[in-house]
Amino acid sequence: xxxxxxxxxxxxxxxxxxxxxxxxxxxxxxxxxxxxxxxxxxxxxxxxxxxxxxxxxxxxxxxxxxxxxxxxxxxxxxxxxxxxxxxxxxxxxxxxxxxxxxxxxxxxxxxxxxxxxxxxxxxxxxxxxxxxxxxxxxxxxxxxxxxxxxxxxxxxxxxxxxxxxxxxxxxxxxxxxxxxxxxxxxxxxxxxxxxxxxxxxxxxxxxxxxxxxxxxxxxxxxxxxxxxxxxxxxxxxxxxxxxxxxxxxxxxxxxxxxxxxxxxxxxxxxxxxxxxxxxxxxxxxxxxxxxxxxxxxxxxxxxxxxxxxxxxxxxxxxxxxxxxxxxxxxxxxxxxxxxxxxxxx
Numbered sequence: 099x100x101x102x103x104x105x106x107x108x109x110x111x112x113x114x115x116x117x118x119x120x121x122x123x124x125x126x127x128x129x130x131x132x133x134x135x136x137x138x139x140x141x142x143x144x145x146x147x148x149x150x151x152x153x154x155x156x157x158x159x160x161x162x163x164x165x166x167x168x169x170x171x172x173x174x175x176x177x178x179x180x181x182x183x184x185x186x187x188x189x190x191x192x193x194x195x196x197x198x199x200x201x202x203x204x205x206x207x208x209x210x211x212x213x214x215x216x217x218x219x220x221x222x223x224x225x226x227x228x229x230x231x232x233x234x235x236x237x238x239x240x241x242x243x244x245x246x247x248x249x250x251x252x253x254x255x256x257x258x259x260x261x262x263x264x265x266x267x268x269x270x271x272x273x274x275x276x277x278x279x280x281x282x283x284x285x286x287x288x289x290x291x292x293x294x295x296x297x298x299x300x301x302x303x304x305x306x307x308x309x310x311x312x313x314x315x316x317x318x319x320x321x322x323x324x325x326x327x328x329x330x331x332x333x334x335x336x337x338x339x340x341x342x343x344x345x346x347x348x349x350x351x352x353x354x355x356x357x358x359x360x361x362x363x364x365x366x367x368x369x370x371x372x373x374x375x376x377x378x379x380x381x382x383x384x385x386x387x388x389x390x391x392x393x394x395x396x397x398x399x400x401x402x403x404x405x406x407x408x409x410x411x412x413x414x415x416x417x418x419x420x421x422x423x424x425x426x427x428x429x430x431x432x433x434x435x436x437x438x439x440x441x442x443x
Contacts, residue, residue, distance in 0.1 A: 107138045107337070108320045109145040112174050115337050123439055126391040130417035131205040131373050136167030139242075139331045139338030142322070143235060143286045144171040146329070146343045148179075150282055150311055151231050155183040161218060161234045161273055163188035164195035166202030168235055173208045177375075182210065187229075187360060189214045189221065196364060201437060204370035207377075216362030219272035224361045227278045227354030234273070236266045238287035238294050242340015245333045263293040267301060274306045279352045283308065285328075286343040296326045299344040307350025367434050369420040372411045381409040383418070392443040394419055400429045 107113030115138055122128045122135055151158075156176060163169045169188040176184040188203055188211055190196040196215035203213050214221075239259045240250040270285070277283060283302070287294050303310050315324040321335035328344030371377055384405050386394060391414040393400060400422065402410075407426050412419045421432040 107141055108317050109322075110138070110141040110171070112171065113138055113141050123441060124392060124443065126386075126388065126395060126414040126419060127417060129205065129395050129437070129439075130414065130419055131207045132417055134167060134170040134202070134206065136171070137338045139333075139336055139341040140167050140235075141171050142329065142331055142341055142343050143168050143233060143284060144175055146286075146345055147172060147231065147233060147282075147284050148175045149314065150284070150345050150347075152282070153230060154180050156180060156185075156230045157228060158184065158186045158231045158233065159221065159229045159273075159276065160186065160188045161221075161232055161269070162190065162236055163213075164190040164192070164199040166199045166206070168233065169199070169203060169211065170206045172233065173206060173211050176210070177208065182376075184210055186211045187214055188212070189216060189218075189362070191215060191217055197436075200364045200366065201434075204366050205373060205437075207370070207373040207375050209374050209376065212360060213364045213366075214360060214362040215364055217272070218269050220361050222273045222275040225276045225358045227276070227352035228358050229276050229281060230278060231282045231284065232273060232277050233284045233286075234270065235286045235288075236269055238262050238266070238289040239291055240288055241290045242288035242331075242333055242342075244340075246339050259289075259291050259293060262289075263291070263298060266294060266298050270298070270302050271306060274302075274348075275352060277348050277352060278354060279348055279350065281348045281352075282345060283348065284343065284345050286341060288340055289342065290330065290332065290340060292325075295328055295330075295342045295344065299327045299346060303346050306348075308346040308348045311345040311347060313344065369432055369434055372418040372420055377418075379411055379418075381411060381421075382406050383411045383413050385413050385416070386419075388414070391419060392439065394422065394431060394433065395437075395439045396443045397431045397433055397435065397438040398443075399431065401427065402429055403427070
């Protein structure tokens with residue numbers, strides 16, 4: 099597949115900023131997991147992760163992962179660095195959001211990514227000292243989203259800031275036992291509040307046991323500001339929305355789990371097998387035209403009388419979209435119903 103158009107995201111080798119928003123819904127390559135659409139500022143989290151994560155065969159936890167943008171970015175960075183030698187656990191405690199995360203991770207197709215839905219305290223209890231890196235993009239008061247989402251501005255108040263800061267401390271304290279000694283915490287929010295950003299990273303270092311990594315500020319020419327302990331991207335000053343990112347390295351001891359079992363794993367959709375990196379098809383692959391690919395994604399009935407009967411993989415430009423079963427007179431579409439294109443095709 100040809101590379102995407104647009105200008106490079108300054109802090110990401112994988113990102114492109116488009117001059118206008120195409121209709122991604124009608125692009126089969128989007129549904130094949132060839133790319134993921136997200137805000138460029140969110141990818142600064144991946145930049146900090148890539149700069150400070152050390153070693154190979156990394157075990158990484160994306161703690162508050164839905165809808166999956168940071169997860170797919172982390173997966174791309176890890177696969178580029180570690181090949182097949184990494185584990186990325188993408189967790190989302192809210193069940194409805196976890197199902198969206200599972201779909202996006204399934205479509206992305208990296209078999210080294212596991213989706214879970216458990217409270218951070220469960221991870222801290224069951225996976226002591228198991229992770230080399232924890233990425234915590236925590237729920238926040240959302241000031242960085244005011245330009246994008248007017249509702250976020252209406253819901254903001256000083257009381258919300260206090261509530262979020264306290265909740266963030268609880269989340270970090272609950273998951274802290276899961277990070278090994280010497281491991282990296284990448285902590286981020288989409289707000290500008292000192293209590294939720296520098297203040298909480300400083301609190302984690304002093305109360306939980308860690309050494310804050312000084313921010314780099316190498317993208318100041320693109321509007322990235324240095325704060326006391328992190329990097330701040332303000333909407334209107336960078337090519338994206340608001341984001342704050344800081345990092346620390348754990349200094350406190352962390353007994354490790356000998357034979358950990360990852361809790362709360364969500365089973366993948368059977369269709370996702372066809373999209374997985376490295377999957378060797380066990381049935382014929384049928385190349386569809388753009389029109390038929392869109393029909394498949396709409397869950398329309400396709401008639402392929404010249405193709406083999408039985409289980410087939412629907413593909414567009416050599417990128418699998420999912421399974422279908424050819425009965426001869428028609429094909430049963432096995433794309434999950436919740437992933438179908440709803441708009442007219």
